Amino acid sequence: MIVPRSASISLALLLAACATSTPDLKVEAPVAVDDVEIAETFVAQPETPIPNESLLPLLQAEFALRQRNFDQGLALLAEQAVLLEDPALARRALRLAEFVNDTDQAAMMAVRLVELDPDDGAAAAAASGWLSRAGRPVDAVYYAKLAFEHGHPVNVATNLGTYDALDEDSQVAIARAIRAIAAEWPENNQAAIAASLVARLEGDFRRAESFIVPVLERAPEDIRAVMLWTQLMLDQGVNDPFDLVATTVSRYPDNQELRLQYARLLGSEGNYPGARAQFVLLLERDPENAELLSTAALLDFELEYFDAALSKFQQVITLGETLDEAHYYVGRIEMANDRYPEAIAAFAAVGPSREFRNAKALAVQLLIDTAFSSDIKAFFDNQRRAYPNAAEQLFLLEADSLGDWSGESLKAYDRGLIAFPHSFSLLYGRAMVHESEGQLGEMENDLRSILAQDPNHTATLNALGYTLTNHTQRYEEAADLIERALALSPGDPAIIDSLGWVYYKLGQYSESEALLREAHNAFPDPEVAAHLGEVLWVQGRQFEARDVWRDGLSRVPDHPIILETVKRLGAELP
Template identity: 30%
Template sequence: MKNLVWISSSLFAASALRLFGAGIVVATMLSACATLPATSTHTSNINEPLTHLQVPAQSPDQDVLLKLMSAEFALSHGDVDSAGSGYLDAALISNDPAVAAQATQVALAGKHWDRANQALSRWQVLSPNDAGILQARATLDLVAGHSDAAYASLLELVRLHPDGRPQQSNGWQAVGLTLLSASDKKLAGDLLQRLATPEQLGKQGEIWVAISQLALKLDRSALSTQLADQAVTRFHTSEAYAWAAQLALRADDRKRAKTLYAESLQHDAKNPRLRIGYAKLLSDMGENAEAARLLARGPQDDLIYSARAAYAARASDKKLIEALYKEIEALPAPRPSERLTLLGQLAELLELKPEAQRWYGQVDEDDDHYFDAQTRIAILLDQQGKGADALELVHTIQARAGDDRKALGEAFQLEAELLNHQDRRPQAVDAYTRGLKALPDDTRLLYGRALLSEELNQTANAEKDLRRVVELKPNDADALNALGYTLADRTEHKDEALGLIQKALSLKPDDPAIIDSLGWVQYRLGNLVDAVKSLRRAFERQPDAEIAAHFGEVLWISGNKDEARKVWAEGSKQDGKNKSLLETQHRLGA
């Protein structure tokens, strides 16, 4: 609708300039005549100055202007039907093709096909060579199901050569817009299949890629892949390689995607888009160290540095992290805040806490990264045994946050987490409560307080906060899962718990934590077979200590004690001090 209003405004302004002068004269004369007294035909006086005045009839131009004004007003108020009617009336009496074009477009937008045909016919009479006529005609033929007629118009649109120069990209763009707007997706796909030949696509690689993307949107995946592969073979452009690799990934063919990215870098080794795409693929395949090494080759910028840091951290490769740290540290000043923050993060990964604190401390207080930098400093202070200093800094951060709800909420969260880390859980609950006084119904604070209340065995408080979170965010999978798990583990509302967890799983079908909760509630309901099945699935996806505690217990109760011990042992490798794991083994005498 916004585009239509803009077009109509431009059109109206142009037409108004042409018609305004005549309109003023006529309007003025009509206004004067409207005040004349009535005169009897029997007593006319030839000497009266107004006796022979001829009131002119309203000119066609004036009529067009009024109709355009009426249509413009209707369109600006969202009344497409009245606007279309007004534009068509104006088009039928105007000799301006722009009026007919506007009438056609408005009618098409409103899906008034008969009106669109009338306006289009007028447009063709006034300016038969306008390219827009082909697009409009193809749209109407698509609506009527006239495949061959639509094909003829679209083909002519692609072949337009104004001023002797190929304008294929513009023609194909119009074709794409027309086919994407078609209600019959199959017919649109059939037409694209006929149109997308090497002859029509020409010698511009970007067109091949664009039409391949269009084919995918029209559910022609085979055509999309075929065009992408040919674009790679014919043009060897980075766009072609990147798109072909994306299609390969979509088909879950990582091997081919990897080959395509490797080939692409042989043609364009410095292209950042290709390097980043290839590195992401390597990371998805678990080759994080190789992804970091790949990005280390070629031009560098802060985005590349950040990606290298992320992949090196995922690989837990200290050598890569240290090399990157030294490389960035050696760069000349001045250092932007993004780089200072990254240096601080790398120093933390290398356990150089004083250095990390120094880098974070150089971020200017007026910079967008200042809040995050100060947050990291508070955490570092706490880790170095300076808990009081850390909390003092957090209170300063809270005061600086002012009315920034996001920053203020995060500052209260940080205070609570620091207090919890210092084994001051009641004070941590108080921090959440103070935060909620400043930010009522803040779901982050409610959720955090609920989890902490559960740790303190304050089940009623935890349940109350989690129910409020679910009330505020009914489709929050994590909140649904937390409430469901709490009800299953701590209350008798196990049927309700099952429903909540099932809803959470429908929102996040592959989330290991939710699958673990499903297995646990099934266990609590006495469904041991289903519980083992769900917990095994969760443990295969994420073999952490928490899931190991649940899975091992269900196996133990089911009589599979040897397997239970193996599961617990694997969980202990991940976190040998996990409270749930230790408590479970102790309670079961294992």
């Protein structure tokens, strides 16, 4: 049976934000301005004399740019743009900053250009956009108003992306500025939408509606307005929140983007059948759109229309898009249909990606059920040839998959460490296998190899200290290692548990109990419960100890460490 992956579907169906292109050499506002450019021709200006002290840095900037050393060229131009009263120089520095996507320099140069040429509305728009991207929304809204005043309206709503994270004064300033813009330009849809969003963020849904209604009257097909209205209806829990968007989609059937947003909203609200129906219509008009096919395939998979999902994922593969995700889901479907060779081949085709590790693990699961250790080793050899940049991760997966064959896991780690002799992950993994096989000296050697490279490797300090606590009487040394780990990662419940346990071994019962209670409260793991119960038991507090153990067993019945502790102490759990 295939387990649905709602998280994948929900992620794929979230409403997409408006995309913006990489800045080029035109002065633009990439975040807050729609289709704004500074004209390539300017009113003739009197030639600005260049001070002698600026000649050399400007020449150096020119040489740097000819050599394509854009960072140095930008630094020199920006420095001179601040010093000289020359709009043309500031404009050139801004274009270069946009070209290299240097947010801070672009924001600074745009602001400088407005200072030098206050009537340049496109410069104000650029300043608003770059300041917004730079995380300065209050300043960005100020320049947005200047842009409006000079006939360059901007998408001021982009400054609300971090609204909830702002302090109260900043929120008030932004809200006031946006409402002022909407009041002064009541026919501007972008301003009205921004004001509606502000009201929604403030929880004033009626006021939000009052801003959006005129937009819908002027532009009933405006996607942002339709989707914002729908969100307001969802916020208020009305009986049919999708009424307007459904009606608008029916009225404008050729508007693919509107239908796509409707489908995504249905999916994000858990209405997968409704979303699927919309994707059917979308694909009728655009059958080779890989993005639509991929999302529709995920919906089919979620709703267990596996044959339809398989067909769509195979189309995506044919189109050469989102290959890793498509191969992964093909493998999942083939696996569910007991077509193991096809499933293994699909999982093998998944390259380094979000699905990579799970795909290889599922392939190995099938190989373990149907093949031998030699087949697993051959599979991973082929995978490392196919994906050499993921070789280290593949050695780890191979070692983990060979755990059921005596000695094979260690051999896989050995092969991996020949290729990656300094790999912390491989050394740590091999150390854990050594511990499970009682090879404590070899385990300690591997962990100390890590510490030789990084004396502050927290996980290794804790692992070595905990191992020494459990398997030796080197308690003082163990405590020192764990205390170092806790100093590096204060509050980590696993390390707190380790320290409480070694203090118990040292006979420091009160300190041990306090630490173990802290760890248990933060992370009520059965192993922590076993430790805390033992500390309570040896102090004569048997009733409390039994309660802690019972709680641990209620979370994981028959947990071996709790049962071993109870048996060793001669305790009974009636």
